[in-house]
Amino acid sequence: MAWRLAHSSFLILGPQKRPNEGNRIFPQSSTSSGSYLLKWESLPQRSSKQKKCFKSLQKRQVVKAVAVNVAPSPAADSAEYRQQLCHEYGFRQIGEPLPDNITLRDIIDTLPKKVFEIDDAKALKSVLVSLTSYALGIFIIAKAPWYLLPLAWAWTGTAITGFFVIGHDCAHKSFSKNKLVEDIVGTLAFMPLIYPYEPWRFKHDKHHAKTNMLEEDTAWLPVKPEEFESSSLLRKAIIYGYGPLRPWMSIAHWLRMHFDVKRFRPNEVKRVKISLACVFGFMAIGWPLIILKTGVMGWIKFWLMPWLGYHFWMSTFTMVHHTAPHIPFKPSDEWNATQAQLNGTVHCDYPSWIEILCHDINVHIPHHISPRIPSYNLRAAHQSLQENWGKYMNEASWNWRLMKTILTVCHVYSKERNYVPFDELAPEDSQPITFLKQVMPDYA
Numbered sequence: 001m002a003w004r005l006a007h008s009s010f011l012i013l014g015p016q017k018r019p020n021e022g023n024r025i026f027p028q029s030s031t032s033s034g035s036y037l038l039k040w041e042s043l044p045q046r047s048s049k050q051k052k053c054f055k056s057l058q059k060r061q062v063v064k065a066v067a068v069n070v071a072p073s074p075a076a077d078s079a080e081y082r083q084q085l086c087h088e089y090g091f092r093q094i095g096e097p098l099p100d101n102i103t104l105r106d107i108i109d110t111l112p113k114k115v116f117e118i119d120d121a122k123a124l125k126s127v128l129v130s131l132t133s134y135a136l137g138i139f140i141i142a143k144a145p146w147y148l149l150p151l152a153w154a155w156t157g158t159a160i161t162g163f164f165v166i167g168h169d170c171a172h173k174s175f176s177k178n179k180l181v182e183d184i185v186g187t188l189a190f191m192p193l194i195y196p197y198e199p200w201r202f203k204h205d206k207h208h209a210k211t212n213m214l215e216e217d218t219a220w221l222p223v224k225p226e227e228f229e230s231s232s233l234l235r236k237a238i239i240y241g242y243g244p245l246r247p248w249m250s251i252a253h254w255l256r257m258h259f260d261v262k263r264f265r266p267n268e269v270k271r272v273k274i275s276l277a278c279v280f281g282f283m284a285i286g287w288p289l290i291i292l293k294t295g296v297m298g299w300i301k302f303w304l305m306p307w308l309g310y311h312f313w314m315s316t317f318t319m320v321h322h323t324a325p326h327i328p329f330k331p332s333d334e335w336n337a338t339q340a341q342l343n344g345t346v347h348c349d350y351p352s353w354i355e356i357l358c359h360d361i362n363v364h365i366p367h368h369i370s371p372r373i374p375s376y377n378l379r380a381a382h383q384s385l386q387e388n389w390g391k392y393m394n395e396a397s398w399n400w401r402l403m404k405t406i407l408t409v410c411h412v413y414s415k416e417r418n419y420v421p422f423d424e425l426a427p428e429d430s431q432p433i434t435f436l437k438q439v440m441p442d443y444a
Contacts, residue, residue, distance in 0.1 A: 348397065
């Protein structure tokens with residue numbers, strides 16, 4: 001049942017007040033027909049300056065906002081409505097809801113068998129593309145004047161993102177027919193990124209098994225309301241992290257999720273420790289060699305800045321693939337695997353040079369239908385999905401409006417709305433979001 005709120009400036013957070021959270025609006029009773037009371041005394045204490053703004057309003061003790069339940073409009077599922085959302089969110093297409101009776105096996109069975117075939121020659125080609133583009137990037141960094149270094153770093157950061165994609169294929173057993181080769185190549189590809197291969201593989205498998213499932217997915221979960229309300233300091237950190245710093249928040253994920261052995265099952269620990277040893281070995285040998293040859297500024301110039309470029313793509317790809325106002329995260333008892341993988345994953349086109357260097361990781365829907373499809377077969381698989389299931393797929397081209405929507409709207413979890421923006425819940429702390437709204441272009 002949809003709700004229409006008579007006063008648009010009030011936000012209904014939910015029917016019950018949680019301890020210490022200071023909800024602004026709550027029902028008169030559990031059987032209320034839709035009347036909500038907003039009491040001034042229930043509002044959190046504000047500064048003296050803010051109190052002056054509310055002085056005249058505080059004379060009224062109770063403000064009544066009437067919510068009328070209305071049946072969802074039939075237009076909500078119409079092509080016209082989805083087209084309107086496309087325009088608002090920066091999408092090319094927003095897919096129709098997938099029927100509940102469709103299974104992943106139904107979709108996989110429509111894919112050509114050739115898209116699952118591993119070709120060692122194509123895998124070797126992807127390695128050569130990444131090595132060559134990375135070497136070119138290092139050469140450009142060495143020769144470029146200072147004012148061209150940002151372009152050199154952007155190229156080199158994108159090139160080493162290709163290393164990650166190669167390791168990603170190895171982790172999914174879609175790179176080579178030889179599994180030992182996959183483990184070795186995956187570990188080597190991740191080492192320059194200081195990314196432990198096996199810990200990432202274990203966590204990433206969970207992302208595929210629980211895509212867009214509340215609590216269980218390991219990538220870009222919405223902020224929990226109770227976390228957002230827990231403390232002022234944490235709230236401000238979350239606002240920055242899910243706002244202007246979001247394109248680099250994979251760094252926090254990398255640190256938090258992959259280096260603590262206690263996060264892994266006993267049968268995983270041995271492989272986790274081997275990967276950690278490889279990463280720490282690279283840091284112990286590789287970093288001093290870079291500093292010895294080029295100095296600390298050389299380490300920043302040749303390693304750190306491209307690494308930050310890699311994390312920009314790591315964060316951006318991941319959030320664009322699964323984050324949009326119309327894509328829900330659902331609790332386990334409501335979650336549907338097929339809907340999450342087909343309806344809850346986004347295909348996004350990028351400039352060709354980015355797609356080439358990153359081995360088509362942006363062609364992401366077929367990867368979520370079956371992670372066993374090698375990256376060099378993703379386009380053929382995507383074409384097949386478009387032919388058979390195209391009306392259910394979300395598609396976009398990378399644009400400012402798409403990024404602006406994610407950074408300024410997709411914040412706190414809401415069962416009814418999917419997301420509630422920070423500036424609706426805590427406008428006094430949301431200056432970073434206001435800033436993004438003002439400075440980010442709105443081109444689509």
